[in-house]
Amino acid sequence: MSLSLKQLKIFEATARLGRLTAAADEQALSQSAASQALKELESSLGYRLFSRNGRELVMTDLGEDVLPRVRDILNTVESLNAPYSSGVSGAFRVAASVTIASYLFPSIMADFLARYPDVEPDLQINNTGQVIERLEKQQAHVGLIEGPASHHQLQIIPWRNDSLQIFCHPNHPLAQQGVLSIDQMPQQRWILREPGSGTRAVFDRAIQQAGVSVKTVMALNRQEAIKQSVKAGLGIGCLSQLSVAEELRRGELVKLETSLELSRQLSVVVRPEIGSSKLVQAFLRLLDV
Template structure:
């Protein structure tokens, strides 16, 4: 079997980009050359890596099994740039859900790179479900999530505590009282994150504890859209306190007291079965002791 690094890098890029066209562009080759390279790789391996549905490429079962091995080969190749196995440097692939990625990751990664200047951090931002998938599929070496998530393939550690906060625009009818009575909570026009996000999971669980179903007016995938919708008077928002500090300080949003249990813990994820590289091991230790 005569596999080339170019073929393996292309395969990994297709899995990461979810597109042959985008992967070809990233690898600086033509789409026809990428297609031919993929065919040659599958011929060498003796099995198909992808199934094609329209323009969409989906990993076959064999391709899913091959992907972690290919990423390990590429990681080992990258490590040849450094003088020893204990040297901390190279590409660090991190995946984090939106609140963590927006308000905690920049400083965490900056602090880590300040200690280890040879590290090249790559940060992917997605919701909790997708972050778990990224770690399970070895698309990320480390993941950070905001809500509860089941995963048999990852090791999950409690990381930092966070508090969700309920808020509205200054003209919303409860804003002058700064309190929503317990009996009125479910009836509010709620503006919340989409299903699959950690923030939404905590919000849903808080109402499940009350055995109530909240009235969801808008479910949005962007925090800024939720804040602007609440500011415009469309309803009551619920996000991490980290994401509304400036708006609450300026008064464009007003915090509302409720009886909802909205405390949560952020979690740190790593692959359960894989032995971490020196880089990943050092980053995990750094993250465990880091304070914002």
């Protein structure tokens, strides 16, 4: 049996990314070279790693079984490349929800790279539900999420507190008073995050607890789009206080006080089997979790 690192890497990348074309791009190979490497690996092993349905690749049971061992081999080889270093090096895939990715992650990663310059970060920005899915599919080492979550296979660790803020345009009828009562909420036009996001989950839970229903005129997956829509007078919004602090300070948006319970906990998500790796442990220490 003759196996190569190239073959193992293209198999692992295809399993993680779900597409051979994406794996080929990541490994800097042509699609034909990646396909050939995968075929050679299957030939050497004597069994199929993927079943093919047109262009779609579905991992076989044998592929699922061998994948953890292939990852162990690749991790061992990677550790041999820097025997005298701290051991904290190599590709580091982080999946983060939008607020964290925009307002917290840059300074965190700057600090992390200052300590461990051999780390190669790869940030994937998703909503909370999608971050969980990436961890399930082993497409990220660590997840950073904003919404409530539980999972029987993943470890979800409390990290830090945050709070949502309801806001409006300075010319909105509610702006001068700066207060939004529960009774006024159903009459408002709301511009909110999309279902599946942590921000939306916290808002929906608060509205449900208050016993009211609201009219969502737009559900958007980008904070900037929500802020610009509110600035255009299309309605009122609700986002993390982290994302609107600067606009509130400049007077471009106005904070609306409310009795809704809009506090939330940001969390770190890891797979138990990789939570003990030096790379992940170093990152968790930086986050103080």
